[in-house]
Amino acid sequence: MTFDLPAGMAVLERTPVALRALLAGLPDGWTTATEGPGTWSPYDVVGHLIHGERTDWITRAEIILAQGENRRFQPFDRFAQFTESEGKSLEELLEEFAELRAGNLALVWSWQLSDAQLALEGEHPSLGSVTLRNLLATWVAHDLNHLGQIARVMAKQYGDEVGPWREYLPIIHR
Amino acid sequence: MTFDLPAGMAVLERTPVALRALLAGLPDGWTTATEGPGTWSPYDVVGHLIHGERTDWITRAEIILAQGENRRFQPFDRFAQFTESEGKSLEELLEEFAELRAGNLALVWSWQLSDAQLALEGEHPSLGSVTLRNLLATWVAHDLNHLGQIARVMAKQYGDEVGPWREYLPIIHR
Numbered sequence: 628m629t630f631d632l633p634a635g636m637a638v639l640e641r642t643p644v645a646l647r648a649l650l651a652g653l654p655d656g657w658t659t660a661t662e663g664p665g666t667w668s669p670y671d672v673v674g675h676l677i678h679g680e681r682t683d684w685i686t687r688a689e690i691i692l693a694q695g696e697n698r699r700f701q702p703f704d705r706f707a708q709f710t711e712s713e714g715k716s717l718e719e720l721l722e723e724f725a726e727l728r729a730g731n732l733a734l735v736w737s738w739q740l741s742d743a744q745l746a747l748e749g750e751h752p753s754l755g756s757v758t759l760r761n762l763l764a765t766w767v768a769h770d771l772n773h774l775g776q777i778a779r780v781m782a783k784q785y786g787d788e789v790g791p792w793r794e795y796l797p798i799i800h801r
Numbered sequence: 802m803t804f805d806l807p808a809g810m811a812v813l814e815r816t817p818v819a820l821r822a823l824l825a826g827l828p829d830g831w832t833t834a835t836e837g838p839g840t841w842s843p844y845d846v847v848g849h850l851i852h853g854e855r856t857d858w859i860t861r862a863e864i865i866l867a868q869g870e871n872r873r874f875q876p877f878d879r880f881a882q883f884t885e886s887e888g889k890s891l892e893e894l895l896e897e898f899a900e901l902r903a904g905n906l907a908l909v910w911s912w913q914l915s916d917a918q919l920a921l922e923g924e925h926p927s928l929g930s931v932t933l934r935n936l937l938a939t940w941v942a943h944d945l946n947h948l949g950q951i952a953r954v955m956a957k958q959y960g961d962e963v964g965p966w967r968e969y970l971p972i973i974h975r
Contacts, residue, residue: 628958634828638955641823649819649948654808754965761964768963771956772972774823778949781812782942784802789942790935791928798946801975 630764632740640732642770643725646673649777651718658717660784669777673720674708676773680727682707684766685734691749691759692738699750735763804938806914814906816944817899820847823951825892832891834958843951847894848882850947854901856881858940859908865923865933866912873924909937 628634650658650669658669667675687700712720738744745760782798793799802808824832824843832843841849861874886894912918919934956972967973 628830628834628962630959630962631830634830635959637827638831641827645819645823648822649815653811653815654805656802656805656808657812660802751965754968757964757966760962761966764959764962764964765966765970768956768959768966768970768973771952772970775949775952775956775972778945778952782945782949785804785809785938785942788802788804788934788938790931790938791925792931792935792939792942794928796939796942796946798949799942 630745630760632735632745632763635763635767636732636735638767639728639770642676642774643721643728645774646676646777647721647725651721657781657784660780662780662783667776667780669780670712670717670720671708672773672777672780673717673724674712674715675705676770677720677724677727678704678707678711679766679769680724680731684762685731687749687762688735688759691747691762692744694747698748700752702752804919804934806909806919806937809937809941810906810909812941813902813944816850816948817895817902819948820850820951821895821899825895831955831958834954836954836957841950841954843954844886844891844894845882846947846951846954847891847898848886848889849879850944851894851898851901852878852881852885853940853943854898854905858936859905861923861936862909862933865921865936866918868921872922874926876926 650673661668661671682701683703690698690700715723740759745758745763747759748756749759749762751757779798779801782796786793786799789796789799824847835842835845856875857877864872864874889897914933919932919937921933922930923933923936925931953972953975956970960967960973963970963973
């Protein structure tokens with residue numbers, strides 16, 4: 628699929644609603660479960676998505692669009708959610724994510740991006756040159772990556788309980 | 802996590818809502834995308850989930866609960882959706898899935914299953930002896946497996962568009 632802004636935004640606007648539908652009100656056993664030490668729970672993932680809305684996608688898009696002298700992005704803090712989510716309920720995080728995402732999408736729409744702007748480049752601290760188009764497509768794929776992660780983390784909690792069906796459920800071995 | 806009926810049902814009741822939130826109204830490019838020949842689109846997956854509601858989970862649970870002489874399940878048709886979904890819109894399928902799931906969960910609640918009943922066995926045509934508990938846990942994990950699949954199928958559509966970020970997105974290589 629070729630990246631197309633309205634189609635990409637259609638996924639981005641659905642993620643908060645889908646996550647709320649999947650996670651809100653679930654027993655904590657599901658939402659705080661992980662894949663083992665050092666891995667993330669659904670709760671942690673939502674905090675990570677929030678941090679991305681606050682510091683990553685829009686900030687980097689603005690660096691690219693400004694085309695200033697220094698187009699190098701700040702590294703993204705992949706562990707910020709462990710302090711930033713402290714004391715917040717999952718429902719609060721889901722609400723916060725939905726609000727931030729809606730605001731960010733409204734901002735992106737307001738830019739009325741041209742193809743020429745989508746081709747502008749910035750510099751990722753590890754990956755080198757990336758275009759605005761790469762960044763926006765990654766925003767979408769990153770949502771889906773974490774949605775898939777949440778499904779996997781949850782499925783693994785029943786790794787024993789499914790008994791012999793385990794072999795038919797690739798998500799449990801991954 | 803130990804299988805617990807209310808916690809398992811909490812996931813089962815959320816799947817149709819989460820799938821509708823994720824997929825309804827999305828451009829067809831997303832919902833009919835696959836991972837290549839012989840693989841399934843999000844549209845195909847919803848049809849597969851419907852077929853499971855109609856012919857698999859409840860039917861098998863009833864065979865186990867009846868404890869008749871023949872407790873062997875019919876093999877599940879993994880390709881039924883290719884004919885059964887014909888002519889239906891994704892929105893129709895999402896609605897059908899939600900209705901069937903709600904009815905099936907109401908039926909399971911009405912059984913007021915005891916631990917002794919959860920330990921009863923049936924015979925899977927390939928896997929051998931399985932308990933009702935295994936079956937119900939698998940129903941949950943199977944939903945999550947297919948939710949993860951949908952996220953993966955969609956993410957892969959941007960495999961090229963994410964550019965250098967590809968290496969940070971495990972869902973795209975899988």
